[in-house]
Amino acid sequence: MRREGLAIMAAATVTPESFGPAVALSCRECGARTPLAPDFACTECFGPLEVAYELPSGDPEALRAQIEAGPANIWRYAPLLPVPADVATRPNINPGWTKLVKADNLARELGITGGLYVKDDSGNPTHSFKDRVVAIAVEAARTFGFTTLSCSSTGNLAGAVGAAAARTGLRSCVFIPQDLEQGKIVMAAVYGGELVGIEGNYDDVNRFCSELIGDPAGEGWGFVNVNLRPYYGEGSKTLAYEICEQLGWRLPDQLVIPIASGSQLTKIDKGLKELIALGLVEDKPYKIFGAQAEGCSPVSVAFKTGRDVIRPQKPNTIAKSLAIGNPADGPYVLDICRRTGGAVEDVNDEQVVDAIKLLARTEGIFAETAGGVTVGVLQKLIKNGLLDPAAETVVLNTGDGLKTLDAVEPTTGLSATIRPTLDSFREAGLA
Numbered sequence: 001m002r003r004e005g006l007a008i009m010a011a012a013t014v015t016p017e018s019f020g021p022a023v024a025l026s027c028r029e030c031g032a033r034t035p036l037a038p039d040f041a042c043t044e045c046f047g048p049l050e051v052a053y054e055l056p057s058g059d060p061e062a063l064r065a066q067i068e069a070g071p072a073n074i075w076r077y078a079p080l081l082p083v084p085a086d087v088a089t090r091p092n093i094n095p096g097w098t099k100l101v102k103a104d105n106l107a108r109e110l111g112i113t114g115g116l117y118v119k120d121d122s123g124n125p126t127h128s129f130k131d132r133v134v135a136i137a138v139e140a141a142r143t144f145g146f147t148t149l150s151c152s153s154t155g156n157l158a159g160a161v162g163a164a165a166a167r168t169g170l171r172s173c174v175f176i177p178q179d180l181e182q183g184k185i186v187m188a189a190v191y192g193g194e195l196v197g198i199e200g201n202y203d204d205v206n207r208f209c210s211e212l213i214g215d216p217a218g219e220g221w222g223f224v225n226v227n228l229r230p231y232y233g234e235g236s237k238t239l240a241y242e243i244c245e246q247l248g249w250r251l252p253d254q255l256v257i258p259i260a261s262g263s264q265l266t267k268i269d270k271g272l273k274e275l276i277a278l279g280l281v282e283d284k285p286y287k288i289f290g291a292q293a294e295g296c297s298p299v300s301v302a303f304k305t306g307r308d309v310i311r312p313q314k315p316n317t318i319a320k321s322l323a324i325g326n327p328a329d330g331p332y333v334l335d336i337c338r339r340t341g342g343a344v345e346d347v348n349d350e351q352v353v354d355a356i357k358l359l360a361r362t363e364g365i366f367a368e369t370a371g372g373v374t375v376g377v378l379q380k381l382i383k384n385g386l387l388d389p390a391a392e393t394v395v396l397n398t399g400d401g402l403k404t405l406d407a408v409e410p411t412t413g414l415s416a417t418i419r420p421t422l423d424s425f426r427e428a429g430l431a
């Protein structure tokens, strides 16, 4: 019944131009195709659906020039995304084109000689990478006629959805575990939408949202990471596009990427493969490394023990944005890291804090705990010989340290407190 309702709603508003170069949803397991709709699971095999394209064929030089002439945000890649060609003219949060920072000081500290870059996504509108995925999902939500924007979130997504809903005039109602960091809660609430704390962890929140979608109470609701998940995921491809364009249209040798559900990592790989297929970069091997916190390391454990099946965990880590104990894209992450010759590794909370401070001290970049996880894992991968220090490496910082102050607060603070006199200053030994 409900499915029919959705199909009718979709049919009323979707035109052939609505999704640009996207032509269908296809099943990642069996390859079955279905029309572009707010669906996320294959009706044949229940596998996850993803967006399939007819990407622009022809002169890569012309496409490169078109992209370079585009806006300084993700819409410069509109020809490769499931969005209409005029997307840049519509109200949206317009994320992306964040800095790719050449991190020479950090490289020296870690013994990396092949070049190291930090892709710093704390520079997005709500200070995390989640703005990229939400920007695409909100376009799909409008096209399908949803009136409420929603999500299950580990924190950053809630803020990104709140902001995007505010900008586009949609209602928002988002769901988070009630025990998140204060910075994440305030950041999600300030945009004026509804923010619901759930007594449970992220996996409980996610299960609740899946139930809500199947219920009349969820009628007209677009959950960016559930029924809009195929569109949402495509936003992460823009990280791959930007990194390569910012390197001068070429692939790096190695990428270190954090894993929560694993969507970001799998879509960065998809984006890199598209750039090769389109002739926008020269084909060469690259390695993808996944990063988790020890207190929520289901993919890392599966990688290290050589298993294909991910055993769910109950998360217990300060890296709350990555605390998904049962990651939906886990098996695909494993496959990509193995196929490209990368690895999945994890670090403990103390190492996360140390890595946050290392990045801040060497490069002036204040990362949230997820960034501490990736930098910490980068460090560990060099130590255990899995990552080549002589190869060019890009590490992702996906969020802003101001949202997770609690993590560093116990070990940072004033150097001294003095009276406002030169004598007092000298006595403190700071001259």
Ligand SMILES: *Cc1c(COP(=O)(O)O)cnc(C)c1O
Binding pocket: 128, 129, 130, 156, 157, 258, 259, 260, 261, 262, 263, 264, 265, 321, 322, 368, 370, 371, 398, 399
């Ligand atoms: C959500 C999130 C990620 C990764 O998310 P995936 O579910 O793996 O796509 C990474 N870093 C931060 C800060 C996040 O909020």
Ligand SMILES: [Zn+2]
Binding pocket: 027, 028, 029, 030, 031, 032, 042, 043, 044, 045, 046, 047
């Ligand atoms: Zn299928």
